[in-house]
Amino acid sequence: MDHIQSSLQLDFAQLSDAGRKSENQDTVGARFPEGAALTTKGVAIAIADGVSSSEAARQASQTAITGFLTDYYATPDTWRTGQSANRVIQSLNRYLWSQSQNSVRQEGYLTTLSIIVIKGDKLFTFHVGDSRIYRLRGGQLELLTRDHTQKIDRRTTYLSRAMGADLSLEVDMETHEVELGDVFMLSTDGLHDWVDHRTLQAQLNEQSDLNALCHSLQQAALNAGCDDNISVQLARVKQLGTASQADTVTVLSRLPFAPLLNTGQTIDGLTVEKIMHESERSQVYLVKAPDGKSLVMKTPSVNYEDDPAYIERFVQESWIGARIGNRHVVRVIEPPQPRSCLYYLTEYIPGPTLSQVIRERAPLSVSDAVELAEQLVTGIRALHRKDTLHQDLKPDNVVLGTQGACLVDFGSCWVAGIQEMGSAITPDHILGTLDYSAPEYRYGGRTGPRSDQFSLAVLVYEMLTGKRPYGEAYGKAMSLNQFQKLSYRSALQYNPLVPIWLDRALEKALHIQPAQRYDALSEWLKDLQRPNPDWLTAKHKPLIERHPERVWKAAAIVGWLCVAGLAATLMVR
Incomplete structure (x- = not known):
């Protein structure tokens, strides 16, 4: 995704001093990456104050800072910032807690931790303890965090939340918009407990040199009588991280579109053996590499040569595919030579698509359908672990090879990390095929992993029946009201060999409301593989549970008929 290169620029300075103490138990650190890491992860600035009552305070604060600044940048770049940072913080907390539990000298590895991550035009804050994060904007200083302290009396307070204090840790996480000229300050209590907010x-506001300002703030704390360690970090936003549209288009246009290719033609050492698919949006070819290996080449359609949003989406496809790494998801392959035009390569999987198998063999046996579902769940979970939704699960996007079912085509994928990067181009939102996409995509509901669960359940239903679970009307529905009028058609209507418990598992995964589906794909797969005991005692849920709106409508109609009948009887009398 080099077209979304971050242009973020900051002025930065930091200071950490023991003050009047013999040991500095504070730790400060920052990481300013370059290239892709600056775009996907941003700049991280962190401060920690080891709890002075602990002999291991210094080790705790150093572990928290060095651990975070190392491990955060090692998380997948498809993950959203909050997920990446929280995973690392929780892991560090468990480590510090275990160190405390296993310490022979019964030392507590306790520390505060406050972090800012500036990514694109957004600020992410992560906070535990009583170190602080401030923002100066328009001359006004605002405290962005709250101290995790508990007051005992007028003179005594204690830290109510700290890294390493408990196996379970609650982290305060917030997101803010960043503006040009914003100044962010991170400090420990040796500064902000001794220098008042107004000062x-x-x-x-008075000092523009950040290095000089750090020393000025330190001196102010010492003059106020501070007897603690003093640490401060300052960052001023010189340029926001979002690239301009002109810059983005320039990067996207570096490579020309590939021409329409015919069998026998060669491009970058890749010889076209077969035209596999042509559509209004793209072309797919079977090509042979110089080493004799067969690969699949996908090229963009020249119809969109002047459409930056389309080009951005196409570039994103190969970026996503290169980051998954699962045998049930097609692998993106690096070309043997530098590209002379826009395309990407994937491994070639000889075998029919699921669409062909359904057309020729449906209904499949229950064991075959469940086995394919298990393989597809494995592939989809690999995407979900990278905070990525496929969003276009359909039979044509599943190829059955020697290693089983394999997901192909990343053209409709949604990636949390990319959404946070920001782009100067209005995104090209591609909705999956209507017959297979979850209803929330059309009625504007909240989408997520359960949306892919719905689409996969449609595939399994179709494998077992050759039909669709809501009939032809499903593809025409657009509003929530229209979807709620649809009725699930039991798979047993079309295939009596489908066990009732498996049909119930399909019905739950295919619920119109996402909240009523399974919490996790693993739970659904378990119910597909073996009978759920709760579903063996009753063949069907009561009608009021399956369609409450219909029951109440019927009850209302019956009630009005009874009233009308009673009124008519009284009138006759």
């Missing part, structure tokens, strides 16, 4: 604001 902090005045100094931040």
